[in-house]
Amino acid sequence: MNQVNPLVEQVREQGRLTFNRLGIPTMRLEHWKYTDVKRAMAPFMDHLGDPPAEAAIDTTAIDALAMENLDAYRMVLIDGRLHQEASALPQGVRADSLATLLAEKPEQGIEPLTTREDAPLFNGFVALNAAHARDGVSICIADGVQLDKPLYILHISSGGAAHICHGIHIGSQSQATVIEHYTGSEDTAGFTNVVSQVRLLQGGSLTHIRLQQESSRQTHIGRVSVCQQRDSRYRSHSIALGAALSRVDLITSLAGTGAACELNGLYLTGGRQHADHHTVIEHRAPYCNSREMYRGVLDGRSRAVFNGRVVVHEGAVKTDSSQSNANLLLSARAEVDTKPELEIYNDDVKCAHGATIGQLDTNQLFYLKSRGLSEDEARQLLTFAFADEVLASIDIPTVRRHIEHAAFSKLPHGVDIEEILV
């Protein structure tokens, strides 16, 4: 980037200043008290904004990391730089490189880079992203377009720090599926910092699948921020399988009457992995509906954090909201901190929420064994089934299969048990 547009420079400078003031979040902050990023971030602190080295990743390596047999419009980012653009996009659909937009249409390009500091869960990483995100995908679906195939953004990390920023704009009465898939080869120990800004216009509908399958040494920080207008539908599947430390914030604002969101989440952790999910659902308008189900399976000495806040604002009458977080601990040394938070500022609402932490159900175990399954098989099966319930709502079979397969290979398994699942 030789000639930097002043608009862009202003956003960058703002990001730098804010980050210098806030720094990396510390455990003294309420929303970071269970997640210590300091140690994980130490190797990157001296060169947070350095452009990534040109990685040599060939097509074979890319295909090996991608979801197999997925019929989609594919884009590939390597270390935060767009490596392969989507081809043959239908009319009314754009998926531009953020870098190109910043150079050619800066006033449009800076939009996803701009987050107000008073936004929920704003933190130093968001500012850092604004300061350094070089690339990403800017998706724009015009009004009234039903996309025939998913937009698939494959991310590959080869180490180093990558700041990525995506913008997803869904036009009025349009419908799309966007898949963000984060991967890397197993020996990489990089840092991913990604912000996705989603906007749904009236009656727009988005299925947003976010699969984090990075190397077990990666640090992954993500933020998804969604603004929903009238009668829009946002459905998210946020899956965390990889990374040594991951933190994903998902904030959705139900800003127009009759909007609905469905947030599904699954985290599987083992070894010394740490996975943190924070969600905020803001009910700002009447007749909105929110459904949230996050589940976790924890093994080894891993640790997970779930914090789900639902805020029902004063005018948001006839709100219908449910939230649940259930955790299965496979090991005595695994640990989870879960906190559903409900804030209601009017009394014409229906809200249900709850969190559980537990072991497998002994009645179910006995039932399976009485039908001839061994103790191990029965345990594995129930664990898979518990996790799979979150995945059941993914309606693209190849995507669901891919995630199931990746998930199952992480869980203890001895027999071929996948076919026993519904």
Add this chain to the structure above:
Amino acid sequence: MLKINELHVSVDDKKILKGINLEINAGEVHAIMGPNGSGKSTLSNVIAGRDGYEVTQGSVTFKGKDLLALAPEERAWEGIFLAFQYPVEIPGVNNTYLLKAGVNAKRKHHGQQELDAMDFMQLVKEKAKLVELDASFLSRGVNEGFSGGEKKRNEIFQMAVLEPQLALLDETDSGLDIDALRIVAQGVNQLRSAQRAIVMVTHYQRLLDYIKPDVVHVLVDGQILKTGDANLAMELEERGYDWVREEAAA
């Protein structure tokens, strides 16, 4: 086939079974009747191997083997089947494939070749017809969203597929309307054979109108107080259980 000798069982130090003696042979159908809380489910659960029961005295052998030393799945492989009083829902676990895993685990245990998917589906369809279970139930999660009657029918369907040698039906009749009862009874009757023993646990005579038992036992307060033929069931229906208690005390 099954021999129970002076069996005493406690739960949390509370004595529930107080000296059960029972012998069941292949080809026989037994009914165990008794008021609620008398220990019928406890007896069935102990035979099937559920945790949480302490056998303080006595023995249970099945085909000469010490049953109490076996894990629940080993008992299933040996041919024991329990149709649960309250079948549990297991969302996410496919009803049919669970059975396939069960059938094949048993076959493997006996050194038989595992059934392939085609043979198995054939078997399943056949047996589903037996209890008039709609094919759509086969691909659902185990008992997931089934009505009370559907759960009971599913239990009998599973029994038909697993082909046990000793089937324990714990209150399979309760919660069934008359049509469902007829279907379930028909399923059970078709499974009667000279190689198989069936034990029906119930506190109503109703089911016995459809499945005629060879032997009827009355279980009260953890003890079998009386044993007779099918006529005993009628008598219990008319006179209740108190007279059995009084007769035993006398």
